[in-house]
Amino acid sequence: MNLFYKIAIPVFMLVSSYANAQLKNTQTEIVTVYGNCDMCKKTIEKAATEKKISEAVWDKDSQKLTLTYDTTKTTADALLKKVAYAGYDNEKYLAPSEAYNKLPGCCQYERPAETTANKDNHEGHETLAAENSGQSNIILKDVYRSYFTLKDALVKSDGSAAAKAASELEKTLKAVPMDKMQDAAHMVWMKNLPTIQEDAEHIASTNDIKHQRDHFVTLSDAFYNVAKAFNTGETIYYQHCPMYNSGKGANWLSLGKEIKNPYYGNKMLSCGNTVETLK
Numbered sequence: 547m548n549l550f551y552k553i554a555i556p557v558f559m560l561v562s563s564y565a566n567a568q569l570k571n572t573q574t575e576i577v578t579v580y581g582n583c584d585m586c587k588k589t590i591e592k593a594a595t596e597k598k599i600s601e602a603v604w605d606k607d608s609q610k611l612t613l614t615y616d617t618t619k620t621t622a623d624a625l626l627k628k629v630a631y632a633g634y635d636n637e638k639y640l641a642p643s644e645a646y647n648k649l650p651g652c653c654q655y656e657r658p659a660e661t662t663a664n665k666d667n668h669e670g671h672e673t674l675a676a677e678n679s680g681q682s683n684i685i686l687k688d689v690y691r692s693y694f695t696l697k698d699a700l701v702k703s704d705g706s707a708a709a710k711a712a713s714e715l716e717k718t719l720k721a722v723p724m725d726k727m728q729d730a731a732h733m734v735w736m737k738n739l740p741t742i743q744e745d746a747e748h749i750a751s752t753n754d755i756k757h758q759r760d761h762f763v764t765l766s767d768a769f770y771n772v773a774k775a776f777n778t779g780e781t782i783y784y785q786h787c788p789m790y791n792s793g794k795g796a797n798w799l800s801l802g803k804e805i806k807n808p809y810y811g812n813k814m815l816s817c818g819n820t821v822e823t824l825k
Contacts, residue, residue, distance in 0.1 A: 571618045579604060579611040579629055579636040582655045586634070589653070593632040594625045596736060611636070619739065623725035624732060631729045685726060686776050688718040693769055696749065697798055700762060700808035701815070705753035712749035712758075719743060734775035738768040759809050763796040773799060773824055784822040789814070797821070 579590055587604050590611060594602035600615035602625070611629070613622055623638060630639035633649045635657055646654065692715035699707035719742065727735060745765035749758045773782055783800045790796040790809040798808050805818045 571616050572614055573617050573622075574612065574614040575622050576610050576612050577622070577626065577637050578609055579626075579634050580609055580655050580658060581606060581634055581653065583652050585650060586653045586655070589632050590629055590634055593628045593634075596620065596625075598740070599736070600625055618720050620736070621725045624727065627725075627729055627732065684779065685723065686772070689715065689722060690773075692718050693765075693799065694801055696762070697800065697808050700755070700759060701806045701811055703755055703811035705755040705758060708755070708758050709750050709753055712746045715746045716743070716750060719746065731775045734771055738771050741765070741768040742772075759790075762798070762808060763791065766796070766798045769799055770797065777825075782824040783820045784824060785818050786821045787818040789817060 581587065581590055581604065583606060587606055590604045591602045594600060594611065594613060598616070599619045600613065602611060602613055604611045613625055615622065615625060626636050626638045629636055630641045631645055633641050633645040633653070634655075635641050635646075646657070692711060696708055696711035696715060699705075699711050719739070722735075724732060724735065741764055745761040745768070748761045749765070752758065770784055773784075780801060783803050784797060785800055785805060786795060786797050787807050787809050788795045796809055800806070803820060805816050805820070807815055807817050810817060
């Protein structure tokens with residue numbers, strides 16, 4: 547057994563054991579990520595680490611990144627995209643030139659994919675600039691559908707239907723192809739996903755309409771952030787109820803311009819107004 551494996555295997559076992567204790571539904575992969583120094587290590591690990599979702603440890607001598615992640619919340623591809631956008635080539639994605647050029651001088655490693663021998667041979671790699679030519683407008687189609695079904699159930703003050711819709715939302719969240727997201731949109735998604743998951747779980751666990759509506763407030767705030775980053779291909783109305791939560795107000799998204807208030811239902815069905823139109 548060579549020296550690398552004598553060192554790497556114990557380190558891998560230690561990292562995997564720690565990460566598995568912190569995460570659920572874990573999978574661990576070791577991939578090549580190019581870099582030079584301890585500053586590179588800090589940047590690479592920060593890019594690939596997401597609280598309660600993924601853990602990353604990079605070894606500068608072996609150029610190996612150990613990724614341990616929750617398979618229900620992200621993928622290795624999604625994490626490696628983030629590493630590439632931070633400026634670091636890896637075995638799956640090449641960093642955009644502008645990202646590489648922004649690295650400090652000590653971090654500007656020799657790019658294997660840009661050597662004379664490999665300059666025109668990027669087979670096996672995907673360039674992020676090419677993939678950013680357009681974001682699919684149907685990538686979250688099922689997620690939006692579940693949200694609007696939930697909203698309609700709250701308009702009808704039907705706690706049972708709301709719980710069922712929230713349960714369906716939980717399922718659609720797990721099926722989202724995050725590896726197909728552009729980096730900027732993916733960042734927005736990962737920032738808001740924990741809130742969406744938590745609120746969907748709470749709403750699905752009860753038929754108490756008041757409890758469901760309270761969680762629909764923060765769920766809708768998170769969905770608004772997502773809707774700004776992902777084009778649905780439809781016109782969406784961002785609407786506001788000024789009276790809910792003791793006058794603090796609450797928002798929601800709707801496919802119809804007509805106000806149908808999910809926070810009061812028939813008690814004050816038309817209370818509110820459209821504050822923004824998303825297209």
